[in-house]
Amino acid sequence: MNPQPHTLLVNPTITSRHSARFPLSLLHLALSLDRVGSSRIVDGNLDRDVVDATLRALDERACTAVGISVMGGPHVAPAIAISRAVRAHRPELPIVWGGYFPTLYTDTVLAAPYVDYAIRGQGEDSLRELVDALHAGDASRLPTISGLSWKHEGGISHNPARAFSRNGPPTLLPYDKLGDPRRYLARTYLGRRTVAHQAAVGCRFHCTFCGVAAMFGGATALPPAARLDRDLTYLKHELGADSVQYFDHNFFDREQDMIPLLEVMARHELPWWCFARADALLNLSESSWKLVRRSRLRMAYIGAESPSPTMLKEIRKGTRPDQTMAVAEACRRHGVIPEFSFMVAPPENTEEETEHTFEFIRALKRVNPQSEIVIYIYTPLPDSSRHEKDRLRHPTATLRDLHGEPVVFPSTPDEWTQKHWVDYACHADAPWLSEKLRQRIDDFVTVLRCRYPTVQDLRSPPWAKRTLAAAASWRYRLRRYDRPWELTLANRLVRLRLPQAEGL
Structure with a gap:
């Protein structure tokens, strides 16, 4: 046995090589795992034959476990292919799935013969403790690992959830594990060498359709200004990044907490893109907007979701349609392009709500013609996938298909790879959506994206x-x-x- 545990971390292929960004979740896991052992990362977005790359890595060095990060949607099929290949190549090797998909569909994941363990929620500490226990051959530790679900002879056990951790990485992420990290910088609207970064984690809101709410239950943590300064200094001066795409779940939080971060960003002068909320932006003072302009914010992705106050209340969005209009005007004044997302075709009043949304988008374009519009199909999470406290306090109505039958969600990962379920996970289709309305939506999107x-x-x-x-x-x-x-x-x-x- 190796004196220290070694873990192979794999990111299944989900995008083109040009669109590949840092596998941030695996970098965070690697930083934690390397405290008690070592780790290696295989990124399927760059290693296009990710199955072969994974098996070669296993042959080159003995591993304690293989950890696979799974988002859901098109990420599931390659994750299955990797897991099956590992199981056939090294039958004794434990396979661990982590990320959004196993957090939301834990029992579904563990129903598969090629998954032994599932990590729910934040995985840095849970995976490190699991790998340490596996390396020591001490199964008695398994019930003590928070956030772990696991198989045993008696069935499946779900350990208590792990408390949300507000501790960010104590040092720089181990970008060197990716080979040349500059390969991940890309030409975008923001700049010639745009880099992906995550500063804050979680979101304090509880939207019923959102995987972030299901995973973190309303918890959020912003980074200390010193840590953000450290990270941006490395990305700008060591890697040569000239712009940043922030993958924060909700970048703008309370104004007083944002000011120190914006001051750091203003010093670095890196054009940036982020997720934001209409209410948070509208609550900024004029002095903070000046700081936003100095920090060179170029575009903010804002979940408008619906022009219906009733629907916004039902999905627990926490914003109002008038705030969407107001933030479109505020962004116009301050030189920020708002990228609004809308969810059409809800299960109730499907056609009426969709047409209402089309008209609202037209009105929004009159207020700010530069507004970018992204349209999705409304596909809420099943109650069983939502965070426990939200599921118990705010149960949702049974979802029904076009024939009035209850929607039955997949019970295995393989079922989630069927096209209609991949489309559901990607907010591209729903069981209650008629072909006529689907075509109507596609046609509107075609006209809108050509016109603007x-x-x-x-x-x-x-x-x-x-x-x-x-x-x-x-x-x-x-x-x-x-x-x-x-x-x-x-x-x-x-x-x-x-x-x-x-x-x-």
Whole structure:
């Protein structure tokens, strides 16, 4: 036996090599694991034959366990392929799944013969303790590991949840484990060498459709200013990053807590993109907005979700439609492009709510024509996947399909790889959505994205975008969205960027 445990961490392929960003979750895990042993990272977004890369890594060095990070949606199928290959290649090797998918669907994950352990919620401490116990061969420790679900002869055990940790990484993340970390810098709307970073973790809100709320239960933690300064200094001066995409679950929190962070960012002058909330931005004072401008915020992704106050209350969003309109105007004044996401086709009043949303988007465009619009299908989490305290305090109504039958969610990871369930996880389809309304939504999105091409699209020439905008203008003006065949044909030639599918 090796004197110290060694863990192989794998990120299944989910995007193109060009769109690959730092596997931040695995870097955080590696930093924790290396306190008691060692670790190696295989990133399927760069190692395109990720199964072969994983097996080669296992042959090169004995491992205590393999940890696989699984987001859900298109991440599940490659995670299954990796797990099955590992099981066939090293039958005795423990396989651990962590991330959003096993947190939300723990029993589903452990129903698979190729998963032995599931880590729920934050995994840094749970995985380290599990690997240490496995390396020592001490099964008596397993029941003491918070956040762990595991199989045994008597069935499946779910240990108590681990308390939310507000302790961020004490040192820089081990970027050197990725080979040359500069490979992850990409040309985007923000700059030529955009880097991905996460400063804050969690979100204090409890939206019923959100995996962040299910995972963290309303907890959030912002970084100390000194830590953010340390990280940005490395990313800018060592890696050469000229812009930052923050993967924080909700970047803007309480104003007094944000000011020290914005001051750090203003000193580094790196254009940036983040997730934000309308109410948080509207609560900023004029002096804080000046700081935002100095920090060079370029775009904020804001979950508007719906123009219906009733629906916003039902999904526990905590914002109002008038705040969406107000923040569009505030962003216009302060030179920030708001990227609004909307969820259409809810289970109740499906067509009426969808048409209402279309009209609201048009009104929003009149207030701020630069507003970016991202449209998703409303696909709430099943009650069993929501955070325990939200599930008990605020149960949701039974979801029903087009025929009025209760929606039955998959019971195995393999079932989650079926196209209609991948689409559900990606907010692209729902069991209660008719083909007619699905086409109506697709047509509206086609007309809208041609009429207002996204500024994030760097590959399409300006003349092509202007031509598409002109071609779509009459349809948009007259609300003639149905069957825009000429725009669909033109899109095949121009290939406008889809931010909801391709990212920044």
